[in-house]
Amino acid sequence: MKTPIPTVADNRSPDRPAGGTSPRLDLRIVLFTVVDGTLALALIDDEGRSRLPQGAPAPHDSLDRDARRILHAETGLTEQYLEQLYTLGVEESGGWSVIVAYLGLALSERRSPVVAGGGWHAISALPPMSETDRMVIDYALVRLRAKLGYTTIAFHLLPPTFTLRELQQVYESVLGHALDKRNFRRRVLAAGFLEETGARRRDGSHRPAQLYRFEAAHDPNAYLTPTWARGE
Amino acid sequence: MKTPIPTVADNRSPDRPAGGTSPRLDLRIVLFTVVDGTLALALIDDEGRSRLPQGAPAPHDSLDRDARRILHAETGLTEQYLEQLYTLGVEESGGWSVIVAYLGLALSERRSPVVAGGGWHAISALPPMSETDRMVIDYALVRLRAKLGYTTIAFHLLPPTFTLRELQQVYESVLGHALDKRNFRRRVLAAGFLEETGARRRDGSHRPAQLYRFEAAHDPNAYLTPTWARGE
DNA sequence: GCAAAAGTGTTGTGTATACACCCATGG
DNA sequence: CCATGGGTGTATACACAACACTTTTGC
Incomplete structure (x- = not known):
């Protein structure tokens, strides 16, 4: 535990304790x-x-x-x-x-x-790894899940066009539980950042799904502040 | 792209540029x-x-x-x-x-x-300072304002007991705009982390104000996740 | 015609907002 | 008795949760 840290070319801040080492x-x-x-x-x-x-x-x-x-x-x-x-x-x-x-x-x-x-x-099913890596992963997962709720971060897990079902599956995979289809669709459509492409996807013996694209014209910061704290 | 991944027997990070300096x-x-x-x-x-x-x-x-x-x-x-x-x-x-x-x-x-x-x-009215310090301050302020809305962070700007008016003034000072008194009181009381001390503060020719204390028994993490993303 | 996924509405319940007056006290 | 800040309620609009059936297609 007492490994001396090899010194690195001095580049010190005025308040750095004398003799301190760099991590x-x-x-x-x-x-x-x-x-x-x-x-x-x-x-x-x-x-x-x-x-x-x-x-x-x-x-x-x-x-x-x-x-x-x-x-x-x-x-x-x-x-x-x-x-x-x-x-x-x-x-x-x-x-x-x-x-x-x-x-x-x-x-x-x-x-x-x-x-x-x-x-x-x-x-x-993660393989064994260092305590530190495990901690970092746990924290990342908490943050990712929380951010799903108030940002549009989920779109970065999808290709440029996608169906509503695919979008919902991304949410469910990250959150780890199922969501109501009607409520989910209503919410994301009401949020206003989806745009119909007009194209459809046919991939089986069932009705083809509408393809959407993510409409970038929105303010990501708006999600960070609750309504009542914003305007006057 | 073809970076051969060196082995890491020596505990160095494999991608550390050889001879790199520490900041x-x-x-x-x-x-x-x-x-x-x-x-x-x-x-x-x-x-x-x-x-x-x-x-x-x-x-x-x-x-x-x-x-x-x-x-x-x-x-x-x-x-x-x-x-x-x-x-x-x-x-x-x-x-x-x-x-x-x-x-x-x-x-x-x-x-x-x-x-x-x-x-x-x-x-x-901040005095002149380095570009970096200014950036850090701006970001801290954005975060503080955002956190007022979904955490109990504001209580750390107040003494152990305080009046509702004082609490509201802290919110207004940080946010930079006025809040409705009745709605503010209803909201913080409904949130359930305030406890009446029973004591009052007399400080002028007007009705004395009830003193409250912050009731710590709540889960701060609950504020980070929107309702619909939590349960099943 | 049937299996399989796409799509669609209503109702109840809770939560945020806007807004104006009476209360208790000190001087 | 008056000036000062403390304290209170209601009506309206919006947001979220629960919940089941019809539509379109490929085979």
């Missing part, structure tokens, strides 16, 4: 997707043990760009959405790390895409 | 209070220029404890509430810094307490 700085990305109605996340297979995609920020770059770069380098995937979650200091593998956790969403593909050097794992 | 790691705290019906924040006077209270994390400590320690060291104040906001990488004063921003709330005192080495500044 290792790590970005870790919890990348979710929905495959066949199941919420899954991308893990790297690292000599038999699984871990989150991770890496160090590059000097003089923005953390968000770093996260995108690291994710792509580790998984070969390009995310649809990336959001910083939380930063925590941990004691891990004998060193002191500061970890910046990110939540990412990738496209839900019918045939699950291969993740280079790893794979998708259903959240209901 | 300067800084914690900065945006500490708010309400003084005389005005939202104010604590700034350190640093040779004529103002800045946020800041400092480096101590090795092997949690970031939250670090933030508390730094805040106390810089201002002499003890906060009522402290919450991590965001982490950002910036180019500042010729170096590369990673800044972990915190939102803090301190007690609203009738006579504004002196901040060691600095002072309280109304958010409507």
Whole structure:
């Protein structure tokens, strides 16, 4: 536990306690997707043990760009959405790390895409991994579920056009329980960010479904503030 | 795209650029209070220029404890509430810094307490400061306002007992606009986290006000998830 | 014609808003 | 008795939950 941290070129803040050491700085990305109605996340297979995609920020770059770069380098995937979650200091593998956790969403593909050097794992059956990674994943899941309710984040788990049924399935996969079809449709249509494409999808011996696209012209911040706290 | 994934036997993050430097790691705290019906924040006077209270994390400590320690060291104040906001990488004063921003709330005192080495500044009249500090402050304010609506965060800006009027004034100071008295009282009383103390406050030639205390027995997480996303 | 998913409405219940007057006290 | 802030209720509109049947298509 008392591993001396290798020193790094001095670049110190005035208030930094003299003799202080720098932590290792790590970005870790919890990348979710929905495959066949199941919420899954991308893990790297690292000599038999699984871990989150991770890496160090590059000097003089923005953390968000770093996260995108690291994710792509580790998984070969390009995310649809990336959001910083939380930063925590941990004691891990004998060193002191500061970890910046990110939540990412990738496209839900019918045939699950291969993740280079790893794979998708259903959240209901995660392989063993470090305590820290597990914590980060749990928190990411709480945040993702909460955000479904007051943001349009779910659209980043879907291709450009989709049916209402597919949209509902994404919600159900993430939340982990069923939703009422009529109420769901009424709610999302009333929200006003869906636009009919006119096209339909025929995929079986049943009535074809209307295809929708996400109408970007809305203010995502409006969802963050309750009605009564906004206007005058 | 063809990045070979190196092995990680040495515990280094595989994607860490070899020879990369570590950024300067800084914690900065945006500490708010309400003084005389005005939202104010604590700034350190640093040779004529103002800045946020800041400092480096101590090795092997949690970031939250670090933030508390730094805040106390810089201002002499003890906060009522402290919450991590965001982490950002910036180019500042010729170096590369990673800044972990915190939102803090301190007690609203009738006579504004002196901040060691600095002072309280109304958010409507902030002195000049760095671009980065300004950004962090703006974001903290957005978050604080949003959180008023779905958490009980406002109670951390009040002493242990308070009148409904005082509570309303805190909301109005933070939000920056007036609220309807009857609706406000009905809402906070219906929320069920207020408890009458029985005592009254007499402070003028008018009817004395009932004093309330904050009833802690509630689940703060319940506020984060919309009703329809919770149960089954 | 039947299986399979798409689509559609109403009713009750709770919650937010707008709005104006009486009450208790100190001086 | 009056000035000051404390305290109260009602009517209306909107949002959410519960709940079941008809429509369109492929085979």
